[in-house]
Amino acid sequence: MSTVKKSASEQLLNDKWDVVISNTLVKTALGFGFGVVTSVLFFKRRAFPVWLGIGFGAGRGYAEGDAIFRGGDAGVRIVNP
Amino acid sequence: MLRITSSVRAASQQQQQRVFRSRLLHLSVARLNVTNVPPTSVPGTTSPTAPIENPTPATPSTPNLSSSASSGTPPSSPASPRSGQKKRYRLRNLILGVGVLGAIAYGGGAWFALQNDNFHDFYTEYVPFGERIVMTIEEREFQRRFPNAGRSVDEDGPRVTVHRGGATWKMVGDEYKGPSTGPHVSAVPKDKSEQKTEKQNEVAPAPSAKPAQAPAPAPAPAPAAVPEPAKPEPLVVKEKVLPKLPKFMFDGTIDPSLESVVTSINGLFAALTKSGEAGPEELSALAESLGEVSNKFVTLRAKYEGELKDSLSQQALVFAVQSEKQEQDYKQQLAAVDEKWREGYFQERQRIMDTYKKRLIAELKRFNQVYSARLRNEVTAANVEKDRAFAEKVVETVESERDARLSKLKELKAAFEDVTSLSAQVDKQLEIAEKTAELQLALGSLTNALQAPYTVPLGPIIARIKQVGGEDPLVAAAVAAVPVSAYDGVLTPAQLAARFKLLAPEIRKASLVPADAGVAGFFGSWLFSRLLWKKEGKPKGADVESVLARAESALIEGQVVEAVREVNSLDGWRKKLAEDWLTEGRKRSEVEFLAQVLGEEGKVWQFKY
Numbered sequence: 001m002s003t004v005k006k007s008a009s010e011q012l013l014n015d016k017w018d019v020v021i022s023n024t025l026v027k028t029a030l031g032f033g034f035g036v037v038t039s040v041l042f043f044k045r046r047a048f049p050v051w052l053g054i055g056f057g058a059g060r061g062y063a064e065g066d067a068i069f070r071g072g073d074a075g076v077r078i079v080n081p
Numbered sequence: 082m083l084r085i086t087s088s089v090r091a092a093s094q095q096q097q098q099r100v101f102r103s104r105l106l107h108l109s110v111a112r113l114n115v116t117n118v119p120p121t122s123v124p125g126t127t128s129p130t131a132p133i134e135n136p137t138p139a140t141p142s143t144p145n146l147s148s149s150a151s152s153g154t155p156p157s158s159p160a161s162p163r164s165g166q167k168k169r170y171r172l173r174n175l176i177l178g179v180g181v182l183g184a185i186a187y188g189g190g191a192w193f194a195l196q197n198d199n200f201h202d203f204y205t206e207y208v209p210f211g212e213r214i215v216m217t218i219e220e221r222e223f224q225r226r227f228p229n230a231g232r233s234v235d236e237d238g239p240r241v242t243v244h245r246g247g248a249t250w251k252m253v254g255d256e257y258k259g260p261s262t263g264p265h266v267s268a269v270p271k272d273k274s275e276q277k278t279e280k281q282n283e284v285a286p287a288p289s290a291k292p293a294q295a296p297a298p299a300p301a302p303a304p305a306a307v308p309e310p311a312k313p314e315p316l317v318v319k320e321k322v323l324p325k326l327p328k329f330m331f332d333g334t335i336d337p338s339l340e341s342v343v344t345s346i347n348g349l350f351a352a353l354t355k356s357g358e359a360g361p362e363e364l365s366a367l368a369e370s371l372g373e374v375s376n377k378f379v380t381l382r383a384k385y386e387g388e389l390k391d392s393l394s395q396q397a398l399v400f401a402v403q404s405e406k407q408e409q410d411y412k413q414q415l416a417a418v419d420e421k422w423r424e425g426y427f428q429e430r431q432r433i434m435d436t437y438k439k440r441l442i443a444e445l446k447r448f449n450q451v452y453s454a455r456l457r458n459e460v461t462a463a464n465v466e467k468d469r470a471f472a473e474k475v476v477e478t479v480e481s482e483r484d485a486r487l488s489k490l491k492e493l494k495a496a497f498e499d500v501t502s503l504s505a506q507v508d509k510q511l512e513i514a515e516k517t518a519e520l521q522l523a524l525g526s527l528t529n530a531l532q533a534p535y536t537v538p539l540g541p542i543i544a545r546i547k548q549v550g551g552e553d554p555l556v557a558a559a560v561a562a563v564p565v566s567a568y569d570g571v572l573t574p575a576q577l578a579a580r581f582k583l584l585a586p587e588i589r590k591a592s593l594v595p596a597d598a599g600v601a602g603f604f605g606s607w608l609f610s611r612l613l614w615k616k617e618g619k620p621k622g623a624d625v626e627s628v629l630a631r632a633e634s635a636l637i638e639g640q641v642v643e644a645v646r647e648v649n650s651l652d653g654w655r656k657k658l659a660e661d662w663l664t665e666g667r668k669r670s671e672v673e674f675l676a677q678v679l680g681e682e683g684k685v686w687q688f689k690y
Contacts, residue, residue, distance in 0.1 A: 009661035010587040013603070013654070020600060066599030 020068055024061025031057020191215055338377060341370035517686045519549040520556075524683050527676050534575065539672065540568035546679065555682050559675045564668055571669040577644070577662070578636040584662050585629050589613070591654040592625035598654075625655060642670040 007015060035053020043049050191214045194204040205212040223230070345367040352363050523546045530537035543563055550556035572580070592613065593606035616630040628647050635643035645666035648659050656663075 010584045010658045012658055013587060013591055017603070062600055066601075069599050069603055070597060 020065035027061040028057035345370045536570035
């Protein structure tokens with residue numbers, strides 16, 4: 001069982017930033033992927049679904065980042081030990 | 082039909098342009114008032130027109146120019162009067178325009194000034210004649226609204242006239258006859274003739290003649306009514322005032338000889354109640370009856386007096402005889418009693434004397450006995466006393482002899498006790514001194530541990546201090562106050578400073594974070610905090626940079642407490658980031674403080690006893 005090492009308090013924000021940035025990247029990538037798929041399948045390879053997907057992903061990432069900084073843990077999946 | 086193609090279109094366009102340009106040229110030339118401009122034939126106007134339009138010599142586009150060109154009228158004559166007219170018109174137009182615009186501006190300004198207060202102030206102050214206009218307009222408005230304002234009140238209302246009442250005035254001169262005889266002079270009622278003359282005489286020295294006449298007849302009838310004297314009327318209500326008088330009843334308790342009196346009184350009362358007046362016959366009847374009664378009374382009294390006198394004298398004689406006899410008897414009795422008493426008295430006297438003698442003898446005897454016994458006692462007492470004194474003296478000498486040696490023994494004992502107590506004290510002092518030394522050692526080790534350049538575990542040192550100085554309540558309290566986490570050791574100031582160097586940039590990144598910030602807030606803070614000046618030394622101020630600078634300089638000087646205080650003054654995210662550092666710093670400062678306290682206590686211990 002791996003124990004989570006508690007980092008020093010000065011690294012608190014850095015940890016949060018790590019989570020936020022990684023989360024945003026992942027979500028943006030996911031949005032991009034979905035956008036590509038949708039564009040190929042339904043929209044005749046137009047450009048706009050991809051942008052839409054990127055926007056969705058980035059927006060989700062930003063919103064969850066906001067929540068993380070404000071004290072919630074949206075975007076963070078808590079694994080039961 | 083006309084067939085216009087694009088090329089033809091272009092050509093016509095070109096031609097139109099040329100025409101326009103020529104017109105412009107002409108107009109400008111005319112404006113310049115150049116008269117000798119020959120009617121130049123516009124180049125290219127005639128040749129292309131024929132094939133293009135209907136082959137009529139007169140084309141719609143050219144006739145103006147050609148007519149003007151070919152009319153041959155000198156351009157100067159239309160030009161100069163036209164320019165002169167234009168000039169005149171220009172002036173007129175200018176004046177008219179200025180006038181109209183000025184009127185509009187003034188009027189509009191005045192209207193707007195009436196609507197808006199600020200504009201009104203500006204208008205009245207800066208625009209010439211603005212104030213006059215506005216005042217005129219306002220006055221007109223006011224007049225329109227309140228046409229009657231300013232005039233006197235009730236001009237058309239009911240007119241009230243004051244009667245002069247025939248009062249005229251006349252210069253008081255030689256015609257003055259003296260004061261009038263009105264009621265203000267004398268209250269004597271006037272004769273009618275005088276009144277009449279005064280009425281008819283309009284010319285009066287005083288204008289109050291008329292009002293004086295009104296009160297003059299008034300008091301005249303009034304005194305006539307008053308002086309009627311009121312006669313005193315006789316009292317006729319006596320009947321009602323009198324009480325109802327009783328009627329005496331003759332019922333046998335009263336002596337029968339008074340019967341006549343009673344009847345006469347009854348008659349009197351009856352007369353009184355009936356008429357209210359007492360007639361003379363009743364009164365005389367009453368007097369008669371009273372006289373009869375008094376006569377009867379007098380005769381009876383004389384009779385009884387005579388009888389009483391006789392009986393009294395008889396009684397007196399009888400009493401005198403009896404008293405003589407009694408007196409003699411008493412005398413005899415007295416003599417007998419007297420004799421008896423004398424004898425008894427002598428016997429008694431004798432007896433008393435005998436008894437007294439006997440008693441006296443017995444008394445003497447006893448007294449002698451007692452006195453001799455007392456004397457004997459005294460002698461024996463003196464003897465006893467003598468013996469006792471002797472014995473006492475003996476004891477005394479023995480004791481004094483003994484005491485001298487005994488006191489020495491006591492002194493010795495006291496000295497011995499002193500010595501034992503002193504030695505006990507010395508032992509105690511030594512113990513305390515030993516303990517103090519141990520405590521100092523332990524405190525010294527604590528101070529050394531705090532001043533060491535690396536972390537030293539404080540647990541054993543604290544235990545040693547507790548062991549040595551635990552009885553002292555202050556030491557015990559200080560030892561108990563050391564936080565448990567400090568037993569493993571506290572960071573040195575250098576270590577704290579190093580950690581602070583890691584902490585400061587993080588705090589700086591969060592220095593501009595607003596409350597309840599999200600991604601944008603944190604990103605903005607990170608970005609703009611890089612633009613903040615980095616401060617040094619001990620700047621005053623509550624912003625993050627000043628706080629960090631002050632903490633830094635405190636750490637450089639080794640004052641952990643100050644640094645912790647400064648960092649503690651941060652708030653929000655910055656404090657949250659600094660929490661770990663703060664706990665370490667607090668531990669260190671607490672231990673420092675307690676060590677200081679213990680050091681002071683150790684110093685005090687030396688002077689305790």
